[in-house]
Every structure is written in structure tokens, then in C-alpha cells.
Amino acid sequence: MPKSIVMATAATADLDPAPIPTSWILEGTPEATRKQFVRTDDRNSYIVAWDCTPGRFTWHYNEDETLVVLSGEAFITTEEGEERRLAPGDMAFFPAGTSAIWRVTRRIRKVAVVRHTVPLSLVFGLRVWNKILRVVGLTGGSPLMLNLIVDSAGML
Numbered sequence: 001m002p003k004s005i006v007m008a009t010a011a012t013a014d015l016d017p018a019p020i021p022t023s024w025i026l027e028g029t030p031e032a033t034r035k036q037f038v039r040t041d042d043r044n045s046y047i048v049a050w051d052c053t054p055g056r057f058t059w060h061y062n063e064d065e066t067l068v069v070l071s072g073e074a075f076i077t078t079e080e081g082e083e084r085r086l087a088p089g090d091m092a093f094f095p096a097g098t099s100a101i102w103r104v105t106r107r108i109r110k111v112a113v114v115r116h117t118v119p120l121s122l123v124f125g126l127r128v129w130n131k132i133l134r135v136v137g138l139t140g141g142s143p144l145m146l147n148l149i150v151d152s153a154g155m156l
Helices: 120-135 143-153
Strands: 025-027 032-039 045-052 055-060 064-077 083-086 091-094 099-115
Touching: 045 064
Parallel strands: none
Antiparallel strands: 025 055, 032 045, 045 099, 055 099, 064 083, 064 091, 064 099
8 A cells, every 4th residue: 555645734723622631630721632643554653733722730641742832832840840931833852751730821732743662672673673674675775785884884
């Protein structure tokens, strides 16, 4: 099946309700919406647009999340107590297993790349497997180019 390129206008896309768990809400009545645009074939990562009205809540990250703010404003308080402002154009990374307090002051919209964490041993095994596939010419770049790199470096 051919792969297709996915493009979307996240700033104006219609999003679906995505309620914040009530036990996470600290102040106000923030209402969140979201839309998943794409998920990778390995089901390990996806891209989502998320929007939220003003309020204050704790967010617990079960997966790595990298985001870019499209509009609005929020103040994020880390587990160490540091507060940072996020506004349009700002980027943030939240590692899996962390929590942060979000204080949304103006309706915020973000685009996020969410990635399930994978044990390092599996990542290493996958890299070795992909390198083997490239060497035998089953995927990726030219095996001749890889051989030149291997010969000049003296290793695989």
C-alpha cells in the first residue's frame, strides 16, 4: 500500500471534546479539545492538535511530548517549582513520567508530537536491524555508500 503525505491546518482544524480528568483540575473549568492527525505505521508516535480554555490543572505525561504553541498563552510550573510562559511560537518537551501544572490564561492551541518511549535495548536492536537491512540493500540508501563509510571508519 502506498504511503501518503499528511498535511493539515492545525490552527483552524475542528477539534473533538477531550475532557481533562476532573481530579487533575485545580482551578476554573478548563475545557479541552483535540484531534489526532496522523499515527506512524509502527503505532509509536502521533501528531495531535490540542486546545484548552482558561483554567489551572495538573497534567501527567505518560508519553514523551514535544509541542509548539500556535495561539494563546499558558504558564507551566515544573515539578521543581519553576514557572515558564508558553506563547505562540514557543516549543516545549515533556518527558514521559513527568507532571506539570498548566495555568491557561488565554485559550491555547498547540500541535504536539507524542511518542511512546521504548526501552533502550530495543532501540539498539532496531538500529542494528536497520543497518543490516541497509547493508544488504533492502532499505534506505545505497549499500555502496555504506560500504565506503564502513571502510573509511573501519567499523560498521
